[in-house]
Amino acid sequence: MSKLSVIYNSIIIIESLPENEYKTGEVLSNVLKTLHPDHSGIQYIPVVSKDDFIALMAEIRILMQDNQGFKPIIDIETHGNKEEIGFADNSRMPWNELMGILRGLNEICQNELVVFLACCEGYHFIKSTTISKHSPCGYLFSPQEEISVLNVITATVEFFNEITVNGDLDVAADLMKLRKIYCFKSEIFFLNALTIALIQDFEGVKKMSTDFEREKLINNLSNTYLGGVKDDYTKHVLKCFHEYIGKLSNRT
Numbered sequence: 001m002s003k004l005s006v007i008y009n010s011i012i013i014i015e016s017l018p019e020n021e022y023k024t025g026e027v028l029s030n031v032l033k034t035l036h037p038d039h040s041g042i043q044y045i046p047v048v049s050k051d052d053f054i055a056l057m058a059e060i061r062i063l064m065q066d067n068q069g070f071k072p073i074i075d076i077e078t079h080g081n082k083e084e085i086g087f088a089d090n091s092r093m094p095w096n097e098l099m100g101i102l103r104g105l106n107e108i109c110q111n112e113l114v115v116f117l118a119c120c121e122g123y124h125f126i127k128s129t130t131i132s133k134h135s136p137c138g139y140l141f142s143p144q145e146e147i148s149v150l151n152v153i154t155a156t157v158e159f160f161n162e163i164t165v166n167g168d169l170d171v172a173a174d175l176m177k178l179r180k181i182y183c184f185k186s187e188i189f190f191l192n193a194l195t196i197a198l199i200q201d202f203e204g205v206k207k208m209s210t211d212f213e214r215e216k217l218i219n220n221l222s223n224t225y226l227g228g229v230k231d232d233y234t235k236h237v238l239k240c241f242h243e244y245i246g247k248l249s250n251r252t
Contacts, residue, residue, distance in 0.1 A: 010041035010072035016087040025077035028156045050091035057101050064108045073114045080119030096128040102136040117142035123182050135186035155179040
């Protein structure tokens with residue numbers, strides 16, 4: 001089972017797509033309710049604009065604050081690109097603004113928030129990651145490139161069915177790889193950053209004594225994640241660490 005062992009009792013599907021487009025969020029909701037008729041926590045909520053979305057997220061935050069037993073997974077079905085997400089009325093929200101909104105939810109649930117960004121290039125969201133503030137989520141699932149409507153529906157149904165039946169995020173992450181949906185795990189990401197920082201600091205390559213230097217490291221690591229290494233980056237970090245240990249042994 002996943003190390004993120006939390007019972008998620010609500011799936012909130014937030015959709016904002018133009019009127020004439022296929023409603024992937026509505027389809028996902030209907031399929032999940034058919035597969036799991038006894039699950040009362042599946043909610044489909046369409047919104048029109050950025051302002052509607054902000055108001056809804058504020059409402060979700062209040063519910064989470066007032067009820068510690070409320071553990072939702074957030075699914076966002078919109079259009080996206082490398083810089084932002086778009087809403088049905090053509091309003092836009094930059095990734096860093098969305099990150100700020102999700103950060104508030106993730107603080108409440110102690111880094112156990114799971115987010116599925118079902119939009120093209122949603123994985124670029126991680127470029128706004130900062131070491132000086134709380135992580136926006138424990139797990140993020142999203143495509144890095146453009147994604148077809150069929151693949152969105154297939155991927156989200158497989159993901160939420162696995163979560164609903166078994167509750168295992170790591171198995172769900174493995175399933176998503178087959179659909180080119182990538183998983184960002186905040187704990188692993190920051191452990192990787194810490195390991196690289198320690199190696200570079202000990203070797204005298206870079207000093208991590210200032211916030212600017214630490215933020216630059218995080219930005220570089222984010223870009224590396226987007227560069228194709230993704231989940232295998234942990235293996236790369238371990239390789240660097242073992243190489244460093246080998247150098248120390250040769251010096252003695």
